[in-house]
Amino acid sequence: MKVLAIAYEVKDAGELAKAVKEFNGEADILAVSRAAEQVNEVARYSKRVYRLASKSPYAIYKALENLVERGGYQLLIAEGYRNLRDALSRLAGSLDLPMITDAYTIRILDGEKVLVERGFLSERAKMKVEVPLPAIVLFIPRFTEPLEPGEEGEVIELAPTEGPEKVLDVKPKAMGDVNLEEADIIVGVGRGFKAKEDLHLAFELAELLGGQVGCTRPIAADLKWLSEDRWIGISGKRVAPKLYIAIGISGSPQHMSGVQNAKIIVAINKDKSAPIFKQADYGVVADLYQFVPILIQKLKEKKAKG
Amino acid sequence: MSVIAVLVKASLNPDMVRAEPDGSIDVSAIPLKISDIDRNAIEEAVRLKQRLGWKLVTVSVVTWGPVSARMKDVRLAVQESLAKGSDEAIVVADDALTPGDQTLTAKAIKAALERSGIKPQLILAGEATIDEVTSQVPGRLAALLGYSYVSFARKLEVEDGKVIAERDLEDYVEVVEAPLPAVVSVTQEINEPRPPTLLQIRRASRKPIKTFGLRELGDIGKPSRKLLEIKAIQARRKQVIIEGETLEEIAEKLIEALAKEGVLQL
Numbered sequence: 001m002k003v004l005a006i007a008y009e010v011k012d013a014g015e016l017a018k019a020v021k022e023f024n025g026e027a028d029i030l031a032v033s034r035a036a037e038q039v040n041e042v043a044r045y046s047k048r049v050y051r052l053a054s055k056s057p058y059a060i061y062k063a064l065e066n067l068v069e070r071g072g073y074q075l076l077i078a079e080g081y082r083n084l085r086d087a088l089s090r091l092a093g094s095l096d097l098p099m100i101t102d103a104y105t106i107r108i109l110d111g112e113k114v115l116v117e118r119g120f121l122s123e124r125a126k127m128k129v130e131v132p133l134p135a136i137v138l139f140i141p142r143f144t145e146p147l148e149p150g151e152e153g154e155v156i157e158l159a160p161t162e163g164p165e166k167v168l169d170v171k172p173k174a175m176g177d178v179n180l181e182e183a184d185i186i187v188g189v190g191r192g193f194k195a196k197e198d199l200h201l202a203f204e205l206a207e208l209l210g211g212q213v214g215c216t217r218p219i220a221a222d223l224k225w226l227s228e229d230r231w232i233g234i235s236g237k238r239v240a241p242k243l244y245i246a247i248g249i250s251g252s253p254q255h256m257s258g259v260q261n262a263k264i265i266v267a268i269n270k271d272k273s274a275p276i277f278k279q280a281d282y283g284v285v286a287d288l289y290q291f292v293p294i295l296i297q298k299l300k301e302k303k304a305k306g
Numbered sequence: 307m308s309v310i311a312v313l314v315k316a317s318l319n320p321d322m323v324r325a326e327p328d329g330s331i332d333v334s335a336i337p338l339k340i341s342d343i344d345r346n347a348i349e350e351a352v353r354l355k356q357r358l359g360w361k362l363v364t365v366s367v368v369t370w371g372p373v374s375a376r377m378k379d380v381r382l383a384v385q386e387s388l389a390k391g392s393d394e395a396i397v398v399a400d401d402a403l404t405p406g407d408q409t410l411t412a413k414a415i416k417a418a419l420e421r422s423g424i425k426p427q428l429i430l431a432g433e434a435t436i437d438e439v440t441s442q443v444p445g446r447l448a449a450l451l452g453y454s455y456v457s458f459a460r461k462l463e464v465e466d467g468k469v470i471a472e473r474d475l476e477d478y479v480e481v482v483e484a485p486l487p488a489v490v491s492v493t494q495e496i497n498e499p500r501p502p503t504l505l506q507i508r509r510a511s512r513k514p515i516k517t518f519g520l521r522e523l524g525d526i527g528k529p530s531r532k533l534l535e536i537k538a539i540q541a542r543r544k545q546v547i548i549e550g551e552t553l554e555e556i557a558e559k560l561i562e563a564l565a566k567e568g569v570l571q572l
C-alpha cells in the first residue's frame with residue numbers, strides 16, 4: 001500500500017518512518033516547513049522525498065491534492081501541528097476523505113480499512129475507530145521513538161502554490177530554553193497565582209528540587225506570564241516527570257491529559273472540592289501563598305541537614 | 307443583507323464522564339454542553355455583527371443521539387448563542403446522522419445553509435471541540451464551499467471585503483489577510499466571553515430555530531467512521547489528602563511521603 005508521511009519538523013521523519021515500518025513497511029515523505037529546510041536529514045528515512053519549501057496551509061493542501069491524485073497514496077500520516085491540521089482538513093473536505101486526529105496506534109485491515117486508537121473526550125478516554133481507505137491519520141506529537149536513519153533517498157522539488165490567504169507579517173514567539181519533556185520534576189503553575197511576580201515561588205521551589213516550571217494554558221497563552229514552551233496539556237506539551245507538583249491548578253481534562261504519564265502528582269489548591277484532588281496522589285488543601293513558602297523553608301532545612 | 311454564521315456544537319461534557327470498573331463508558335449517559343471555544347466564536351461573531359450591522363445565524367448539527375434524548379441539551383447550547391445576539395438558528399437533527407463524524411458534519415452544515423438560502427460572507431467556528439478535539443470541521447467546510455480559510459485566529463478584523471487575522475501557531479504568530487467569503491476558526495485567547503443577561507435569555511426564547519432532518523437536506527451520505535470501542539483512561543492515583551495541625555506539619559508529611567516514593571533528590 002502506498003503511504004505518504006508529511007514531516008513538518010525534522011524529527012517527524014524518523015518517528016513517522018518508525019510507525020510505518022511497523023504497519024506497512026515503507027512510506028514516501030513530503031517535507032514541509034522546517035523539515036524542508038533540512039531535507040537531507042529527512043531523506044535518510046525514505047527512498048523518495050518531496051520537498052515543499054513552505055509552511056503555508058494552502059500550499060501544503062494543494063501539493064497534497066496533487067500527490068494523492070497522481071501518486072495513488074492510500075494513507076496520509078502526519079503529526080498534529082496547527083498548520084497541518086489546517087492543510088489536511090481542507091484536503092479531507094476537498095477529496096472527501098476520513099481524517100482521524102490524536103492517534104496513538106494504527107493498524108491496516110485487509111489493505112482496505114484502517115483501525116486507529118485515538119484520544120477522546122479531551123483525553124479522558126480512548127476511542128477505537130475504523131475508517132475505509134484512502135484516509136488521513138494525524139498522530140499526537142512524539143508518539144513513538146524515531147527509526148535509525150539510513151541512506152539518503154531521492155529528493156523531488158515541488159513549487160508552492162499561492163492561495164487566497166496572504167501573509168502580511170510573521171512574529172516569532174519568545175521561547176525560553178526549557179525542555180519539559182526531559183525534566184524529572186516539574187512544578188506546574190495555574191491561575192491560582194494572582195500576579196506574574198508571585199511565580200518566583202514556583203521557580204524557587206523548582207530550583208530547590210532540581211526541576212523545571214511548567215504551566216496551564218491561560219498562564220502562557222492568555223496572560224503571557226511564561227513562554228509557551230512551558231504550556232502543558234492537550235494543546236501544549238505532554239510530559240512524563242517522576243514528580244509533578246500542581247499549584248493553583250483546577251485539574252481540567254485538557255491540562256491533566258498532558259501529565260497523565262507523571263509517576264507522582266501533588267496538588268496544592270485552596271479549594272478542597274477542586275477536581276485536581278481526584279487526579280492527584282497527594283493533595284494539600286491550602287492557600288498557596290501560605291503553604292508554598294513553608295514547603296520551601298522545610299525543603300531548605302532538609303537539604304542543609306543532607 | 308450580509309450574514310455571519312457561527313458554528314456551535316453541543317459536545318459531550320468531558321467533566322461528566324463516568325466509567326464502569328472495567329473502564330467502559332456509556333456515551334449516552336454523558337450530558338452535552340456547548341463546546342467551550344464555541345463561546346469565543348459566538349462572542350467574536352456578536353462583536354462583528356454589532357460593528358458591521360450584519361445578520362447572525364447559528365448552525366448546529368446534532369452529533370450524539372438519539373435525537374429525542376439529546377434535544378434538551380442541544381436547545382440549551384443553541385439558545386445560549388441566540389441569547390448572546392444571534393438572530394436565528396438552524397439545527398440539523400436526525401438519528402440517521404448519529405453518532406456523527408466530521409466528514410458528515412461539514413456536509414450537513416453546507417446542506418443546511420443551502421436549504422435555508424443563506425450564503426454567509428463569514429463563518430466563525432471554534433479551534434476545536436471538547437469531545438473530539440479534531441480542529442477539522444471548519445477546514446472541511448471551507449474546502450466544500452470554496453471559501454478562504456483562516457485557522458487558529460486569536461485576533462480578527464473584517465473590512466473592505468476581507469478578513470485580517472492573527473493566526474496563533476506553535477512558535478510564531480502570522481498576520482494574514484484573506485478575501486471574503488471566509489471560514490475563520492478562533493482560539494480561546496481571542497476574547498473573554500460574557501455570559502448573557504437575564505433579559506437576553508428571555509428574549510432568546512422568541513427567536514426562530516429551524517430544524518432540518520435528513521429528508522429536508524437530501525442525500526449527504528453516511529458517517530464513514532465506525533466506533534468500535536470507547537474506554538476511559540483510568541487515573542489510578544492515590545488521592546491522599548495530607549492533613550495536619552499546622553501547615554508546617556503538612557509540609558513535613560508531604561516531604562516524607564515524596565521521599566518514600568523515591569521522587570525527591572535533595
Ligand SMILES: Cc1cc2nc3c(=O)[nH]c(=O)nc-3n(C[C@H](O)[C@H](O)[C@H](O)COP(=O)(O)OP(=O)(O)OC[C@H]3O[C@@H](n4cnc5c(N)ncnc54)[C@H](O)[C@@H]3O)c2cc1C
Binds near residue numbers: 216218251252270289
Ligand atoms: C480545546 C481546548 C484545549 C485546551 N488546551 C489546554 C492545554 O493544553 N493546557 C491547559 O492547561 N489548558 C487547556 N485548556 C484550558 C482548560 O480547559 C482550563 O481552562 C485551564 O487548564 C485552566 O487553567 P487553571 O487550572 O490554571 O485555572 P483555573 O481553572 O481557573 O483554576 C485555578 C485554580 O486555582 C485555585 N486557587 C485560586 N487561588 C488559590 C490560592 N491562593 N491558593 C491555592 N489555590 C488557589 C482555584 O481553587 C482553582 O482550582 C484547553 C481548553 C480547550 C477547550
Ligand SMILES: Nc1ncnc2c1ncn2[C@@H]1O[C@H](COP(=O)(O)O)[C@@H](O)[C@H]1O
Binds near residue numbers: 430438
Ligand atoms: N456538530 C457540529 N455542529 C456545529 N458546529 C460544529 C460541529 N462540530 C464541530 N463544529 C464546529 O467546528 C469547530 C471545530 O470542531 P472539531 O473539528 O470537532 O474540533 C467547533 O468549535 C465548532 O465551531
